[in-house]
Each structure stands twice: as structure tokens, then as C-alpha cells.
Amino acid sequence: MEFRQLLVLSAVMLTMTGGPSYGQGGKEPYVRVAEIEIDPVQLEAYQAAVKEQIEAALRIEPGVLALYSVADKENPAHITVFEIYTDVEAYKTHLETAHFKKYKTATQDIVKSLKLRETVPILLGVKRR
Template sequence: MKLANHKTIIYMVYAILTVLILNTKSMAQDSKVYRIAKIQVDSMQLDKYKTALNEQMSTAIAVEPGVLSYYAVSDKKVPSHITIFEIYASNAAYNYHIQTAHFKKYKETVKNMVKSLQLEDVNIILSSKKPGL
């Protein structure tokens, strides 16, 4: 009888530890900030805008550990409609990012190029990619 109880207790401890580990991993993922920026750029200034965006993105990735990735794409039919998918390690990382000199320089540089900006916070619900990407 004691052996059965001992096995039950071990199983319960194992189950509890598994749940705690999975929840910890889940909570770590949840701390990331996923944001989509939808930007309409003055089409006459699109090349200047892309240059400023590239400088800001490259600098942020190089010098800010909390800026994890950027993906900037444009609409094939309307290239001045830009969508950026941004991933930050946390809210603190994002808040730090928007206070940096390179981000403020970008905002000042593009202020007369951007016709509209819409920011959306999103959650990752699924992800699938080739190994190594």
C-alpha cells in the first residue's frame, strides 16, 4: 500500500512540475510584445522613407537586445502602404526603444512622409517555419 501511495505522490509531483514548467515557458512567451504597424507613406517620398526605416531598424537590431525582430513589407499594388511586424522582448524593451536617439531621429525624419499610422498589438497564436529560420 505504501508503494502505491509513493508512486501516486511521485506521479502527482511530476505532473505538477510539468505544468509549472509549461506555464513558465508560456508566461515567458507572453511577455513578448508583438506589434503590427500599418503605415501609409507619401508615394513621392517612398525611397527616402525606406532609407530612414532601414537605418532605424538596423540600428535598433544592432544595439538594443530587447528589439528581437522586424519584418517590413509593402503592398504589391500600392507600394506606399507599408506593414511592419515588430517583436520586442517585453513592454520595458519597447518603452526603452521608443526613447532611443535613433528612434526619435527616425520619427523626426519621417514625420512629413507618413500620411497615416496605425499600431496594433497582437498575439501569436500559431507559428510554423523551416528549421534554422
């Protein structure tokens, strides 16, 4: 999935969930993109682990604004995770949570490669209904 397509998907998903407003309080959101290649034989185990981690992060962490995990349609072992946090400190806090550490432990033998992309938000818009 192209990066632009992922950004459009994130905007659509935020719209569906009634997403957050940006630019409040003078903080700039911290946005990361993770490109992950997993062992195709362990696809179901990876999907279960990432779903559990994302659900916990959204439920427990106030600094997590959005987490999306999508698989490439042509190659489901190529996963892209799009992450939006209130700021860099919220991201650092996320890395120290029990649910994130559980995810990292559960997937350490499943993930074949991980590339983290630092991004600079240009515009993160949400359409309110």
C-alpha cells in the first residue's frame, strides 16, 4: 500500500470513529509508520498479537490517538502500521506499556524485518459528521 493511500485510509478511519481534533494545546502529533515483514506461516499469530496490542493501547492510553494495521493485499505478510500519538512523549510512554512489551515478546520470532519511518505531519484532518 502506498504511503498516500495509507494516509487517506487513516483519515477515513478517523472519520468513522469520530476522531480527535488536532492542533489543540499547541502540541504537534507524533506520527510514525512501521513497515513490517512477517513470517507468512505465522500470519494468524501475528494478526492476533497486533489486534490485542492495538485494542489495549486505544482503550488504556490517552496519548494514543490512532493505530492502524493493514496487510498488503498481494502479500499479506507485508504489514504497515500507521500510528498517531498526541506527542513524542505519548509514544515513549506507549513503548513502556505492558501490552506493547507483550506484543514485542509474542512477535519477536514472527517479525522478519521492521522499518520505522519518522514523519512530519503536514495535515491530519478529520471530517466530523
